[in-house]
Amino acid sequence: MKNFSFSVATMTLIAIVMLTSSCREKLSASRSKDSVDYNLHIRPILSDRCFKCHGPDANQRKAHLRLDTQEGALAALKDNPEGHAIIPGDPEHSEVYLRLVSTDTAEVMPPVKSNLKINEQEIALIKKWIAQGAKYKPHWAFIPPHKTPVPEVDDAEWPKNEIDNFILARLESNGIEPNEQADPARLLKRVCFDITGLPPTLAMQDKFLEDSSPEAYDKVVDELLRQPQYGEKMAAYWMDVARYADSHGYQDDGLRTMWPWRDWVIHAFNANYPYDQFITWQLAGDLLPNPTKEQLLATGFNRNHKITQEGGVIDEEYRIEYVTDRTNTFGKAFLALTFECAKCHDHKYDPILQKDYYSTFSFFNQVPEKGLVGDITLASLADPPNMKITTADVEKILTFINKKDTATVPVMIMADRPEKRATYLLKRGVYDAPGDRVYVGLPKAILPFDSVRYGNNRLGLARWLTDKNNPLTARVFVNRMWQEFFGRGLVKTSGDFGMQGEMPSHPELLDWLALDFMDHGWDIKRLIKQFVTSATYKQSSVVTEKKLAVDPENILLARSSRVKMSAEVIRDLALASSGLLVKEIGGPSVKPYQPKGIWESSTSGRGVLARYVQDHGDKLYRRGLYCFIKRTVPPPSMLVMDGSNRDQCEVKRMRTNTPLQALVLLNDPVVLESSRVFAERLAQKNSTIEQKTIEAFRSIVARAPKPEELKVLLTYYEEEKKGFDQSPEKAKEFIAVGEYPQTEIKDVASVAALMQVVHTIFNLEESITKV
Structure with missing residues (x-):
């Protein structure tokens, strides 16, 4: 019998390996076609x-x-x-191929000392490419997107919109079926x-589960997009892009007041400002004709x-350093290019010269x-140039700003000098080593910059960026949004569309989305609705052995991805479900709440932020978006x-799973207090x-518990209550x-036991995971 079991297991394993091999070959079908x-x-x-x-950097060539x-x-x-690195059609006389196959350690490429290797399959590809004529192409990201026809699919019933046709066509070509739609409760969550x-x-x-109409889900989507919390969710992502913080950074790390700009971002998303307007105002709102205070604030x-x-x-x-930061941020935030690599020399991979x-x-x-402004007292909350926001501004113009007191709030904004400051190429990137003078411009490989057409x-710069012929701007944004909603960008390296970045998994879909986004007025809410109403988005996250073996990263999107929620959302979940938010x-x-002594041990000990002064009352229960961020701590x-x-x-946070995270969920005062308050409310x-x-369970996990789950929790409650009944002081x-004020409840043991149950539910993997 044991031999028979082993034989079945072995045969099953062999079958899986064969299936995996076959599917991987299909996934890489484009690599095995005749044309390289x-x-x-x-x-x-x-x-x-x-x-x-042997790339763009002339100094290292x-x-x-x-x-x-x-x-x-x-x-x-x-x-x-007499020699040439590449002779189209003749690999045997092309120096590149000859160096790749050389057995002479002094001649072989890459050099032995580089520790880089090219395997036999890659050498064969290069040889075949040369034999076929060695045709070069511009980098895909620098070719303007072109709209391809929406693919036809065999299963015409599955697609809900055009996105699904692109996804399903790829799945069908690989012999894979998409998952069934997620159950209503998980889909709503x-x-x-x-x-x-x-x-x-x-x-x-209750409302969604009871609504059996075909429009039920779309009605929920429309309702959610109308809620002001939509703007907060979107703003949380943009805070990372914009490197928003409540302190200046560096050692002294003094206070700054940029929160009115954060209020504007929330407002801009809720008002559904077109993306081209959204980024134009932030880059150059002060240079618009007769700029309003809102446009100035956006900068x-x-x-x-x-x-x-610091003195x-x-x-x-x-x-x-500040100008360098803006330049690097511009390149990464809007173009997904590593501009910083060209600060000291020509970019080694991308066509971005130091010039x-x-x-x-x-x-x-x-x-x-100035590089050094003021000190770290309250007088230097907003270094010039700045604008002052008064109560009258909030009442008449900037009505979206949440300013409750009558004090004037200073905010840093952008402004240009009356006279142009000359800019020089800095040798090795050193501030006091100027080289040749340069004038405004951008990498030609992306889109030539015409100062007469755009302005100098x-x-x-904003007009160049939002020009519909710019191959990057729309692609980069729709890819980032795809990453936010599907867990992985169509271009996995969402911060690098350059030569070292990954190729798009679905290039035709990426281009279609980029063009469709621009053609419909850069409408962000419309784009998001396209995503969440697609059959691709609505799939179950259940994964089979076959799909896990063939596509472990879910590149083909034959299922929904399980993604751990962000730090802000985990906090908000605890507060919202308990009623504290x-x-x-x-x-x-x-x-x-924060452990004592962290600020004091990590900064200079000077200024208004030398010590952590915790807030109280309602301020303790605000969303994670509003938590004070001191850069050094x-x-x-x-x-x-x-x-x-x-x-x-x-533009993309790391996702890790560590024991320390489990300890935070177990011991964070926010989670514990939410558990206690929720238990008290339930007890009443x-x-x-x-x-x-x-x-x-429903409030936290957003679905009804299964009978076996409920049994475990009820048993746990009885065990904990028994223990607390025997130790009333321990329960208190x-x-x-x-x-948050405690509710007077006589049966303290039941509250404590119920708090343990709620706390356990908060610590479930499913609770903090988008499934």
Whole structure:
């Protein structure tokens, strides 16, 4: 019998391996076709192994040979005029191929000392490509998107919109079927967290589950997009992009007031400002004709960088650092390119010259600011240039700003000097080593910059960026939004669309979305509705062995991805489900519970932020978006949960699973207090412990518990209650957590036991996961 079991297991394993091999071959079908494509097959190899020494960077180029351009690759070799790196159609006489297959360690490429290798399959691809004519193509991301026809599919019933046709066509070509639609409860949870960052209320759950009409789901989507919490959820993502923080950074790390700009971002998303307008105002609102105070406020985006207030620094050195930050942020936030790599030399992989870097730098080099401003007292909350927001402004113009007192609020904004500041290429990127003078411009490989057409200031930069012929802007944004809603971008490297980034998994879909987005007025809410109403989005996240083996990263999207929620959303889940969340929109940042001594041990000990002064009352229960971020000491529990420290532009957070995260969920005062308050509220209801447990589970997990789950929780409740009945003082001590007033309940043991049950539900993997 044992032998028979082994035989079946072995045969099953062999079958899985064969199936996996077959499906992987289909996934890589494009690699096995007769035609070898430069962008798909060759450029990734050359970029990884060759461009460092034979690429765009002239200072690091070896043997005067360029392989990143067709002209360079086909030119005669400097040391051997009769030889050529590549001879189209003749690999046997192409020096590139001969060096790749050489057995001479002094001749073989890549050099032995580089520790880089090209395997036999890759060499064969290069040989075949040369034999087929060695046709070069521009990098895919620099070719303007072109709309391809929406694919036809065999299963015409499955697609809900055009997105699904692109996804299903790829699945069908690989012999894979999409998952069934997620059950209503999980689907509601998913879309609520994705659009508002909050769990569905019990009333929402009941209403949705009882509505059997075909329009039920679409009605929920429309309702969620209308809620002001949508703007907060979107703003949380944009805070990372904009490197928003409530302190200046560096050692002293003094206070700054940029929260009115955050209020504007929330307002802009809720008002559904077109994306081209949204980014134009942030880059150059001050340069628009007769700019309004709102447009000036929007430019605070460019003033979110770190600023030093420490004595002894060189003023010009730090001013250059600020302009550098803006330049790098522009490249990453809007173009998904590693501009920073060209600060000290020509980019080693992408067609961005050092001159291009400083030509872009020139747009941001006109601000009349200093590198060192003031001190760390309250008088330097907003370094010039700035604007003052008065109560009258809030009442008449900036009505979206949550300013409750009568004090004037200063905010840093952008402004250009009356006279142009000359910009020079900085040798090795050093602030006091100027080279040739440069003028405003951008990398030609993306889109030539015509200063007459666009203008020679930041407004011209914004016009260039939002030009529909710009191949990157729309692609980058729709990819980032796809990442937010599907867990992984169509381009996985959402911060790098350059040569070192990954190819799109669905290039035709990416282009279709980018063009459709621009053609419909850069409408962000419309784009999001397209995503969440697609059959692709609505799929179950259940994964079979076959799909896991064939497509472990879910690149083909034959299922929904399970994704851990962000640090802010985990906090909001606890507060919202317990009823503690204060849904006030906007306003100054708040200082919730935090371990003692962290600030004091990590900064200079000077200024108004030398010590952590915790807030009280309603401020303790605001959304994670509003938690005070001191750059040198970000909120510790959120940092453990992969929150951003906001030192620089960040477009994709890491996702980790660590024991420390489990400890935070077990011990975070927010989770414990939410558990206690929720338990007290449940204890006051005229219902059975079973009904209370079901309500807690539904409020947190957003579905009804299975019978076996309910049994485990009820058994746990009885065990805990028995223990607390025997130790009433222990029960009182256990529930004495948090500042929210305790409810006087005689049966303290039942509250403590119920608190344990609620706390356990908060700590379930499913509770903090979008499924």
